[in-house]
Amino acid sequence: MQTGAEPADLADVRATNLAVVLRHVRAHAPCSRADIAASTGLNKATVSSLVADLIDRRLLRETGLTENRIGRPATMLVLDGGPYAAIGIEVAADQLTVVAVDLGGTELLTWRRAFTGHGGTGTRAVSAIAALANRATGRLAAQGRAVLGLTVGVPGLVDGAGTVRTSPGLGWRDLPLGADLRRALREPSFEVVIDNDANLAALAEHRQGPYAGTANLVHLTAGAGIGAGVIADGRLLRGGRGFAGEIGHLCLDPRGPACPCGRRGCLEALAGVPALIRRVLPDATQDGPVTDFAPEVERVRARARQGDRMVLEALTETGRHLGHGLAALANLVNPEVVLLGGYFVTLAPWLLPAAEGELAARTVAPEAGGARLAASALGPGAAAVGGAARALAMVDAGRLPSAPLAG
Amino acid sequence: MQTGAEPADLADVRATNLAVVLRHVRAHAPCSRADIAASTGLNKATVSSLVADLIDRRLLRETGLTENRIGRPATMLVLDGGPYAAIGIEVAADQLTVVAVDLGGTELLTWRRAFTGHGGTGTRAVSAIAALANRATGRLAAQGRAVLGLTVGVPGLVDGAGTVRTSPGLGWRDLPLGADLRRALREPSFEVVIDNDANLAALAEHRQGPYAGTANLVHLTAGAGIGAGVIADGRLLRGGRGFAGEIGHLCLDPRGPACPCGRRGCLEALAGVPALIRRVLPDATQDGPVTDFAPEVERVRARARQGDRMVLEALTETGRHLGHGLAALANLVNPEVVLLGGYFVTLAPWLLPAAEGELAARTVAPEAGGARLAASALGPGAAAVGGAARALAMVDAGRLPSAPLAG
Numbered sequence: 001m002q003t004g005a006e007p008a009d010l011a012d013v014r015a016t017n018l019a020v021v022l023r024h025v026r027a028h029a030p031c032s033r034a035d036i037a038a039s040t041g042l043n044k045a046t047v048s049s050l051v052a053d054l055i056d057r058r059l060l061r062e063t064g065l066t067e068n069r070i071g072r073p074a075t076m077l078v079l080d081g082g083p084y085a086a087i088g089i090e091v092a093a094d095q096l097t098v099v100a101v102d103l104g105g106t107e108l109l110t111w112r113r114a115f116t117g118h119g120g121t122g123t124r125a126v127s128a129i130a131a132l133a134n135r136a137t138g139r140l141a142a143q144g145r146a147v148l149g150l151t152v153g154v155p156g157l158v159d160g161a162g163t164v165r166t167s168p169g170l171g172w173r174d175l176p177l178g179a180d181l182r183r184a185l186r187e188p189s190f191e192v193v194i195d196n197d198a199n200l201a202a203l204a205e206h207r208q209g210p211y212a213g214t215a216n217l218v219h220l221t222a223g224a225g226i227g228a229g230v231i232a233d234g235r236l237l238r239g240g241r242g243f244a245g246e247i248g249h250l251c252l253d254p255r256g257p258a259c260p261c262g263r264r265g266c267l268e269a270l271a272g273v274p275a276l277i278r279r280v281l282p283d284a285t286q287d288g289p290v291t292d293f294a295p296e297v298e299r300v301r302a303r304a305r306q307g308d309r310m311v312l313e314a315l316t317e318t319g320r321h322l323g324h325g326l327a328a329l330a331n332l333v334n335p336e337v338v339l340l341g342g343y344f345v346t347l348a349p350w351l352l353p354a355a356e357g358e359l360a361a362r363t364v365a366p367e368a369g370g371a372r373l374a375a376s377a378l379g380p381g382a383a384a385v386g387g388a389a390r391a392l393a394m395v396d397a398g399r400l401p402s403a404p405l406a407g
Numbered sequence: 408m409q410t411g412a413e414p415a416d417l418a419d420v421r422a423t424n425l426a427v428v429l430r431h432v433r434a435h436a437p438c439s440r441a442d443i444a445a446s447t448g449l450n451k452a453t454v455s456s457l458v459a460d461l462i463d464r465r466l467l468r469e470t471g472l473t474e475n476r477i478g479r480p481a482t483m484l485v486l487d488g489g490p491y492a493a494i495g496i497e498v499a500a501d502q503l504t505v506v507a508v509d510l511g512g513t514e515l516l517t518w519r520r521a522f523t524g525h526g527g528t529g530t531r532a533v534s535a536i537a538a539l540a541n542r543a544t545g546r547l548a549a550q551g552r553a554v555l556g557l558t559v560g561v562p563g564l565v566d567g568a569g570t571v572r573t574s575p576g577l578g579w580r581d582l583p584l585g586a587d588l589r590r591a592l593r594e595p596s597f598e599v600v601i602d603n604d605a606n607l608a609a610l611a612e613h614r615q616g617p618y619a620g621t622a623n624l625v626h627l628t629a630g631a632g633i634g635a636g637v638i639a640d641g642r643l644l645r646g647g648r649g650f651a652g653e654i655g656h657l658c659l660d661p662r663g664p665a666c667p668c669g670r671r672g673c674l675e676a677l678a679g680v681p682a683l684i685r686r687v688l689p690d691a692t693q694d695g696p697v698t699d700f701a702p703e704v705e706r707v708r709a710r711a712r713q714g715d716r717m718v719l720e721a722l723t724e725t726g727r728h729l730g731h732g733l734a735a736l737a738n739l740v741n742p743e744v745v746l747l748g749g750y751f752v753t754l755a756p757w758l759l760p761a762a763e764g765e766l767a768a769r770t771v772a773p774e775a776g777g778a779r780l781a782a783s784a785l786g787p788g789a790a791a792v793g794g795a796a797r798a799l800a801m802v803d804a805g806r807l808p809s810a811p812l813a814g
Contacts, residue, residue: 334646
């Protein structure tokens, strides 16, 4: 990839300013045209023209409310966006989650279904994902909403063409998921994008919840594996081929336990959810590998709450390994906050103290370079939320839907 | 830090477009106004007005040459920038390097002087750096050039206020270098900026040489310690407090050798230049730690060229540890190229094969995620080159000097 100069022209300026107004209303609604002009530095005539355009596109609407203030009463504006929806699907080794939101960010639906990603060529997986997407688009169409985009999050390395290069947790290799899914959905009119699940979860954290807007944040996924989505200086860190944030096979100890990837002492082998379950609940794996993590994680949590010493020790050690792995991230990327996601969310009370201690001890900068650890407010399914948010982010960035729907 | 919306207005558009024209001429000079219009998409009247402005500021000049082509001959433009200069200083544990360049990127001077950074409170170091800066500005003033900025690169964690929070290699802690240096230079009219040395070296690699323009690149410094400067998606990766790129104390082996930082098995302890010298040249450290690395590295290189088996084995092992450390970077940041800098440059022929093998084996993505390893074209002093380039980058980004000098 090469970076270069791009000229600014007036069409760009208008698109940029439409997005500026839209973002302002998202953050400050209800607000008047005069408020927008005052806050953005745009002149009032320009704001009026931009607002008219956004109302035509049904992205804003007037509420008819007036502010209680001196002078003429002003018409207040709020986000509309009801006619538009975006869909996100998270593919995990044990379940599929679909989320749809409207342009205002209001959740329209959240469905989960059991899924066994592992095994097979991926053909069955494509059918299952397409069936779920069809059910969601059908429901949204019945509500009179147009779908702006579908984004699918996968735990693995996804290239720019939507091919999953490798997903150890799902057992996939070079699966052209984007192309296969578009075909299964009969070449839909909306955009279908495949991305890494941790990247999408990080976008969700950046957009909503307690750390929204934090310029440097990390979301750590915890399912069959461990992944990181990194927001650096307000933008998703992707790297040359889009493979950034691969933390699961960071080597913590060259003499550590064997990892299914063939290496030794990987973060996943030491601190992953399957490793924790194997250690704490040996009976769970008697009939082969665990394929549904949720009930087993719930058992671990119940025993921790009862004060089971062996379980508490295992959780402390898991936290210590996590802190060790996160120190590499803190040293290299210097985040302001790292959010433990997936199945780590419910285990966080027992993981965090040891993880914080190890992180601080192994980071060169004082106070872990300012990196705080916390449980994500998004649980499993965070990538579905982020997938839906991705299409909204495109709108915020200025790629506005052009034609309003017939109501 | 929070990210937010910024409105585009016409003054911004003009500043942006001035910078677009300037960057175009930098890349394609000599070129005509018509060439610029064709390549940038700006209309010809706008280009003429922008070029007139840049000629007034003495950033461009007409060469009087005409292109050999059909139609009217065109006046060709080249960068001027002769009246302006930028200065970079690299502070290493064993030497200071100062570089000055003009706006066209032509090197005006490069001086090195021996320096013992370690020991003391930093007061002597500030005097030595100020003396070197004064000599350089004096020389440039005598040539009729105005200094646009002075940037000082330091191996350590530098905060946004120009305070060196910690530099193990120099033995500094919470040294307000920026403020002290401005005082020692009697509050100069130009900007004085302190930054991490690896960051500046990465900016230099991004701007010039064989990998210029590569959107995702890493420069690895190797002096008293090891540091990384990371360009991600065309921008320097800084992180929340500006501490990103700290790779020297990445733990490769929790049971590895003790590191002066108090931890075990750090990359520096296993693959740093001082560790290599201690291992290969035990006589060099008989009278205490080595304070001038250059002659010792030259001795290591000479013995490697003679085929000394012990030295070759030590270099292979150093390369292997480097590859191990760089795999963490490749997994987390996914660079397209990693450039070995500092004293690694001359040792690269012996380090690279083992480093490449280890990097590929430990990176999850195939082919190390596309990351190539190579020796930097910049040796020790890269941060001085990058420091000078930083002020030029500000001009390219649209912060143009306003008043031309009296010739």
